Amino acid sequence: MNISFAGCGFMGIYHVGVAACLKTYAPFILENKIAGASAGTMAAAALVGGVPLPDMVRECVQLACLASEKILGPFNPNFNISNSIRDGLRRVLPDDIHILATTRLYISMTRLADGTNWIVSDFDSKDDVINAILGSSFIPLFSGLFPPKFRDVTVVDGGYSDNVPTFLGTTITVSPFHGNQDICPEDDSEMAHLLGFKLPTGPDTNITLSAENMERLGKSMIPPKIEDMIVLCKQGYQDAFRFLRSRNIIQCENCRTQKINAGYKKIEEWRKLSNESCTLCQALPQSIHSVELPNDLLDVFNEELEEERKRAGRVSFKVAKEDLNEADHNIENATPNTNSAEASTSEIEPTSIDSNIKEVPIPSNSQQEVAPPIASDNINENTHKEVAPKEDASHDDIDHPVCKPDTNDPNENDSKSKIDTTVKAANKITEAIVVVKGTLCKLGLFALNEGYPFLSLALMCFLIFKALRSR
Numbered sequence: 001m002n003i004s005f006a007g008c009g010f011m012g013i014y015h016v017g018v019a020a021c022l023k024t025y026a027p028f029i030l031e032n033k034i035a036g037a038s039a040g041t042m043a044a045a046a047l048v049g050g051v052p053l054p055d056m057v058r059e060c061v062q063l064a065c066l067a068s069e070k071i072l073g074p075f076n077p078n079f080n081i082s083n084s085i086r087d088g089l090r091r092v093l094p095d096d097i098h099i100l101a102t103t104r105l106y107i108s109m110t111r112l113a114d115g116t117n118w119i120v121s122d123f124d125s126k127d128d129v130i131n132a133i134l135g136s137s138f139i140p141l142f143s144g145l146f147p148p149k150f151r152d153v154t155v156v157d158g159g160y161s162d163n164v165p166t167f168l169g170t171t172i173t174v175s176p177f178h179g180n181q182d183i184c185p186e187d188d189s190e191m192a193h194l195l196g197f198k199l200p201t202g203p204d205t206n207i208t209l210s211a212e213n214m215e216r217l218g219k220s221m222i223p224p225k226i227e228d229m230i231v232l233c234k235q236g237y238q239d240a241f242r243f244l245r246s247r248n249i250i251q252c253e254n255c256r257t258q259k260i261n262a263g264y265k266k267i268e269e270w271r272k273l274s275n276e277s278c279t280l281c282q283a284l285p286q287s288i289h290s291v292e293l294p295n296d297l298l299d300v301f302n303e304e305l306e307e308e309r310k311r312a313g314r315v316s317f318k319v320a321k322e323d324l325n326e327a328d329h330n331i332e333n334a335t336p337n338t339n340s341a342e343a344s345t346s347e348i349e350p351t352s353i354d355s356n357i358k359e360v361p362i363p364s365n366s367q368q369e370v371a372p373p374i375a376s377d378n379i380n381e382n383t384h385k386e387v388a389p390k391e392d393a394s395h396d397d398i399d400h401p402v403c404k405p406d407t408n409d410p411n412e413n414d415s416k417s418k419i420d421t422t423v424k425a426a427n428k429i430t431e432a433i434v435v436v437k438g439t440l441c442k443l444g445l446f447a448l449n450e451g452y453p454f455l456s457l458a459l460m461c462f463l464i465f466k467a468l469r470s471r
């Protein structure tokens with residue numbers, strides 16, 4: 001009994017949800033060979049390396065936050081997603097991952113020269129495992145312009161040739177796209193099923209060309225919000241639960257412990273027989289929708305949400321402070337120049353801004369009223385340097401009281417709302433551009449996979465042309 005995780009871009013958190021359910025209700029499934037392509041290889045490697053699931057959740061969330069911080073998200077020329085993935089893997093994978101992974105971890109990648117599939121299952125070092133994962137998840141233009149080399153062979157994303165590698169014998173396949181995989185979402189799109197439109201994702205697997213899947217394909221290229229990641233993770237947990245329940249494997253902790261102590265390793269041995277009666281088993285959730293994520297995963301999501309709120313508080317404060325500086329500057333220009341030396345200094349010396357602001361009378365309780373929801377001393381406890389704002393943000397926290405006088409100024413509020421509206425509009429446009437580019441990129445991959453290299457080339461050239469023009 002082996003398992004394979006499909007490539008799925010930023011939807012990899014779905015795999016963590018699946019793994020959480022399997023670890024609880026059918027841990028034997030994760031003890032054998034684990035395969036993957038693209039984002040699926042990261043989940044596979046983490047499971048082989050025994051990385052705790054909360055750490056996997058944290059890495060997924062922080063990567064998505066890091067990518068979404070940039071303008072154009074992961075398509076920002078200054079953002080290298082491969083480097084961020086490499087840093088994350090170096091952090092979480094154990095040093096002996098290459099020993100654990102040899103003959104257990106199977107990574108699907110595609111040779112660029114001839115488009116053939118290459119499954120790697122023997123590794124020399126931790127960096128060798130990480131390089132294989134990066135090769136397996138390299139999408140041209142999305143990950144960078146030049147594909148990496150693995151053992152002197154130029155490789156690209158495993159999804160080009162086999163997005164869900166399978167083993168001889170039984171393989172449980174996992175994908176966040178609805179299709180013929182064992183664990184995948186259920187879609188209501190009857191029309192797609194009736195017409196039978198399928199998109200091959202490997203020799204043995206396909207996904208349905210439904211509206212839901214098209215939406216998922218577009219989203220897989222966009223870093224999701226933390227709230228959406230919780231939904232996706234829960235979806236994975238519930239889909240795995242449905243799969244195990246359909247095999248009569250869902251049972252209470254007592255019954256599971258008995259199976260583990262008996263050394264059972266097969267689905268047949270774990271299957272609950274109809275004549276077995278256990279009141280604890282009967283008390284387990286009957287409806288898939290009442291199945292919830294484990295608390296340790298939810299705790300990580302909540303911690304990351306809290307961190308995000310802190311960052312959002314700092315960003316909005318920064319905007320307010322810039323407005324204040326601008327207003328000060330305008331006042332200085334409009335007022336008769338009674339203190340020209342000081343005014344001219346404030347234009348060229350940023351530190352003098354604070355000294356000007358401090359002259360404004362501030363109520364003693366103003367800090368609590370205007371500070372972001374999190375106390376500033378907690379901010380120093382932020383241990384997630386990857387997604388933390390720049391160091392100078394901490395100085396902003398100290399200066400929170402200066403915001404207070406502005407909040408009562410209608411002109412200031414107007415300018416803030418204008419800025420907010422502009423930022424929202426810009427975000428919408430950026431999101432639309434990323435969706436279009438992501439969809440075109442995916443179409444290029446599918447065209448190549450389906451044997452239309454010229455169509456694929458045309459799409460890629462179009463994307464490169466647009467990228468160059470926008471610069």
Ligand SMILES: [Zn+2]
Binds near residue numbers: 251252278279280282
């Ligand atoms: Zn039981």
